[in-house]
Amino acid sequence: MLKNSILTIAIIVTCLNTSAQSSTKQTPTKPKLVVGIVVDQMRYDYLYRYFDKYSSGGFKRLMQQGSNCKNNHYSYVPTYTGPGHASVYTGSVPAINGIAGNDWYDKNIKKGMYCTEDTTVVTVGSTSKAGLMSPKNLLVTTITDQLRLSNNFGSRVIGVSQKDRGSILPAGHTANAAYWFDSSAGNWITSSFYMNELPKWVKEVNEKRPADSYLNQIWTTLLPINQYTESATDDQAFERPLPGEEKPVFPHKAVNYEVLRTTPFGNTLTKDFAINILKNEQLGKGKYTDFLAVSFSSTDYVGHAFGPNSIEAQDTYMRLDKDISELLTFLDSYLGKENVLVFLTADHGVANVAGYNLSVKIPAGINDDRKISKALNTHLSEKLGDGKWIEYAINDQLYFNHSFLKEKSVKYEDVFTLVKDFLMQLDGIANVIDLNNISNALVPDYQLRMIKNGINVKRSGDVYIMEKPSWMSGSKMQGTTHGSIYTNDTHVPLIWYGWNIQPKSISQRTEIVDIAATLATLLNIQEPVGCVGLPIQDLTK
Numbered sequence: 001m002l003k004n005s006i007l008t009i010a011i012i013v014t015c016l017n018t019s020a021q022s023s024t025k026q027t028p029t030k031p032k033l034v035v036g037i038v039v040d041q042m043r044y045d046y047l048y049r050y051f052d053k054y055s056s057g058g059f060k061r062l063m064q065q066g067s068n069c070k071n072n073h074y075s076y077v078p079t080y081t082g083p084g085h086a087s088v089y090t091g092s093v094p095a096i097n098g099i100a101g102n103d104w105y106d107k108n109i110k111k112g113m114y115c116t117e118d119t120t121v122v123t124v125g126s127t128s129k130a131g132l133m134s135p136k137n138l139l140v141t142t143i144t145d146q147l148r149l150s151n152n153f154g155s156r157v158i159g160v161s162q163k164d165r166g167s168i169l170p171a172g173h174t175a176n177a178a179y180w181f182d183s184s185a186g187n188w189i190t191s192s193f194y195m196n197e198l199p200k201w202v203k204e205v206n207e208k209r210p211a212d213s214y215l216n217q218i219w220t221t222l223l224p225i226n227q228y229t230e231s232a233t234d235d236q237a238f239e240r241p242l243p244g245e246e247k248p249v250f251p252h253k254a255v256n257y258e259v260l261r262t263t264p265f266g267n268t269l270t271k272d273f274a275i276n277i278l279k280n281e282q283l284g285k286g287k288y289t290d291f292l293a294v295s296f297s298s299t300d301y302v303g304h305a306f307g308p309n310s311i312e313a314q315d316t317y318m319r320l321d322k323d324i325s326e327l328l329t330f331l332d333s334y335l336g337k338e339n340v341l342v343f344l345t346a347d348h349g350v351a352n353v354a355g356y357n358l359s360v361k362i363p364a365g366i367n368d369d370r371k372i373s374k375a376l377n378t379h380l381s382e383k384l385g386d387g388k389w390i391e392y393a394i395n396d397q398l399y400f401n402h403s404f405l406k407e408k409s410v411k412y413e414d415v416f417t418l419v420k421d422f423l424m425q426l427d428g429i430a431n432v433i434d435l436n437n438i439s440n441a442l443v444p445d446y447q448l449r450m451i452k453n454g455i456n457v458k459r460s461g462d463v464y465i466m467e468k469p470s471w472m473s474g475s476k477m478q479g480t481t482h483g484s485i486y487t488n489d490t491h492v493p494l495i496w497y498g499w500n501i502q503p504k505s506i507s508q509r510t511e512i513v514d515i516a517a518t519l520a521t522l523l524n525i526q527e528p529v530g531c532v533g534l535p536i537q538d539l540t541k
Contacts, residue, residue, distance in 0.1 A: 030523055031341040031499035033284030034147075035331065036170060036293045038085060039320070040163070040300035041482065042346035043308060044072070044491045049230055050317050053223070057325030062344055066497030067539055069510045074348065074492070076453035077464075077485040078395045082115035083454070084347025084512070085169040085295065089142040091516030091531030093453035098139035099169065100459040105392040105399050107458070112394070113137070116168045118193065123182075125189030125198050125206070130182040133164045134193035135173050140530030142172035143516040144291050149174070150525040154288040158281060159295075160188075160274050162266050166295030166347070176281075179273065181266075183257040186211040188273055201280040210272060211257055214265035219252040221315050228311045238355030239312075240305045240479040248306060262305055264319035266298035271323040275330050284335045289523060294327075295347075296320060307353035307480045328497075341499040341522065343515065346492035348482045355477035357470050364470035366477060367428040369393070379422045384410055390419075396473070396483065397435070397461030412436070412462075419463060428471035433464040450485055496539055506538045 047059060047068075054060050062068075074084070076093045078101055086092070086099035094100045099115050106113040116133040123131025141149075144157040159171030159178040171178040175194065179202070182189045187206045190198065198206070225234060239248035242262055244255040254260040260269075274294045277283065283290040299316055306312040324344075331340050357364035373393055380389040387408065391401040400415060420432040433441045435455050441448060443466075451464060467473070470488075472481050482489045494510060500522070513533030520527035521535040 030289050032289060032335055032339040033331075033341070034289060034291045034519070034523075035327075035340060035342045036088070036291070037324070037342065037344040038088060038161075038166065038170065038293075038295040039344065039346045039493075040081060040166065040295060040297045041303040041348060041350045042299060042317075042493060043349035043488065044070075044493050046308075046317055047493055050314055050321075053230070053314070053318050054321045055325050057329060058321035059324065061325070061328060062342070062495045062497045065503055066342075066495045067501050067504045067506060069494040069496075069506045069536065071507055072345070072492060072494035072510045072512065073487070074490040075450060075511045075513060077450045078454055078483045079348040079485075079489040080395075080483050081163065081300065081347050082165045082169065085166055086115075086138060087512045088345060088347070088515050089144060089170045089172065089293070090138070090140050090528045091143065091513045091520075091533040092140055092528065093513065093532060094456050094460075095453050096140060096456075096530040096532065098137060098456055098459060100454070100456040101395040102165065103394060104456075104459045105394060105461070107399070110391075112392070113459075116165045118191070121192045123189055124192055124195060125202070126182045126185035126187050128182055128184045128189075130164070130180075130184060131189050131191045133168055133180075133191050135168050135171070136193075138169060138173070141528045142170065143519045143528055144170065144293065145172040145174045146520065146525050146528055147289065147291055147523065148172075150523075151288045154286070155290055156281065156283060156286065156288075157291045157293070158277055158283065159293040160270060160277060161295035162261055162270055162297040163295065166297055167293070170293035170295065179277075181211075181257075181261075181269070183261065186215075186257045199280070201276065205273065205276055211260060211269055214263075214269055215254055215257065215260055217265060219250070219254075219263045219265070219315075221250055221311065222318050225250060225311065228314055231311045231314045232309045232356065234311050236310070236356070238353045238359070238477050238479075239307060239310055240476075242305065248310075248312075250311070252312075261298060262301035264298055264302070264316045266301070267296045267316070267320050267323050270294065270296055270298075271327055274327065278330070278334060284339065296323070303350050304481065305479050307356060308350050309352060309356050331498075337498050339499060341501070342497040343495065343519075344497070345494045345512065345515065349487075349489045349492055350482045351470060351472055351480050351484065351486075351488050353477070353480045354470065354472060354474075358477075362470060363468075365428045365468070366474045367426065367467060367471060368475050369473045370475065372423075372426065376419065376422055380415070380418060383418050384408070384415070389415060392461070395461070396465045396467065398463040398465070399461040400463075416463065423465060428468050429465060430468045431466040433466060435460060435462055435464055447485055450490075501539070504538065506536070508538075510536055
């Protein structure tokens with residue numbers, strides 16, 4: 001009897017000790033490193049369109065071993081690079097985060113403003129003005145800011161991209177560093193916003209002139225060109241040749257560092273530098289979770305020039321697949337898959353080249369902005385008298401000259417009516433929206449939500465000109481663009497991989513703004529102050 005009592009007490013004590021030990025583990029395990037990958041101008045269908053040509057270690061590895069959000073969209077217009085990167089990392093929209101375009105019109109100082117422009121800083125790493133940049137125009141915090149704030153700046157955050165905006169906006173206000181490529185010098189540079197001198201290792205990388213080795217390479221196809229059956233044949237009239245070329249055909253050769261961006265080698269250059277960051281800064285090796293934000297830009301430059309149905313675009317994605325494979329393989333050996341949380345998405349999609357669509361009997365066209373603007377000014381002058389009635393035009397938006405309207409005692413509503421009546425006569429215009437009276441717009445509710453989300457009261461225009469699907473601004477039937485309200489620009493990939501991520505396919509709708517909210521939940525930190533997204537439950541429950 002005594003033995004049984006002693007045994008019972010021992011079991012109770014053991015259980016109590018186990019319970020006490022469990023209760024002390026209040027801080028959940030976190031990844032050592034988060035790697036955010038943004039692919040510039042990656043439409044969702046590229047995951048599957050080129051699937052058979054991808055290697056096993058890149059996009060296929062992410063799709064087969066990760067969680068694939070298949071119905072992921074942007075929830076605002078305009079869909080450009082600056083707003084896209086800002087939305088991914090703030091979980092917010094231009095109406096709140098302030099990044100209303102790559103550029104917009106500053107109504108107070110009467111001049112155009114670039115999204116990361118900052119004339120109070122200086123370039124670090126070259127003598128050019130390419131480093132006069134910072135995140136000061138971003139009005140809210142990023143998930144990377146929140147990570148740093150969560151542990152009194154113990155986490156380290158670094159951004160890298162060929163484009164300044166693709167590095168600066170993801171890295172946030174409190175980043176340890178952000179680096180981008182200066183095509184005037186062929187160097188990786190930064191801004192005095194972050195530091196007064198490049199780290200020794202960055203100087204050493206620049207001294208090796210890595211861009212020169214890629215500049216000297218000829219861009220040929222990875223496979224025999226007749227195997228690119230997922231794309232149109234080479235030498236299409238609707239493709240735009242690279243500078244220095246007579247025809248848009250393989251092989252290609254970059255004539256300078258700026259043209260190097262419009263080759264897959266720009267992405268490889270970025271991947272190489274990203275791995276150098278990991279090695280030299282020892283990200284993921286400290287006490288707290290670190291964050292590396294990588295943006296691959298060459299896909300955007302190539303896509304604009306050649307279009308999504310080109311062999312050039314396909315080859316660029318096949319080569320990016322190899323770059324991502326190398327990055328993931330390095331992370332495996334560097335920290336281990338179980339210690340790294342990776343997500344991959346895009347800042348926007350892209351439209352088919354209008355000329356291509358027409359060649360396959362799909363409605364499309366070009367709206368020549370310059371001709372339309374000139375004709376509109378003539379129309380307004382004829383109706384209202386000579387003067388500058390439209391002060392600025394950008395992002396498919398018009399800014400009225402309010403001081404001139406006041407001076408001439410002309411009502412805003414009268415000018416808008418004249419503008420709308422004129423523009424609605426044009427073939428390529430679907431609608432003309434008064435952004436100051438948006439509730440009266442005759443558009444579907446889901447489009448109305450996107451327009452509202454994309455309009456920043458202090459930075460956006462008075463009128464939004466909605467082009468028809470597959471129509472775009474330009475003067476030639478060559479190359480393509482993005483920025484519209486339609487799914488070719490809003491539907492982009494979102495894949496999660498690594499730490500605590502299970503292989504699954506998620507078909508319910510998710511939005512770009514959900515990324516920051518999901519990261520905040522996974523990392524147990526506060527979401528960014530302007531976040532409007534929701535945690536993706538299939539990943540966080």
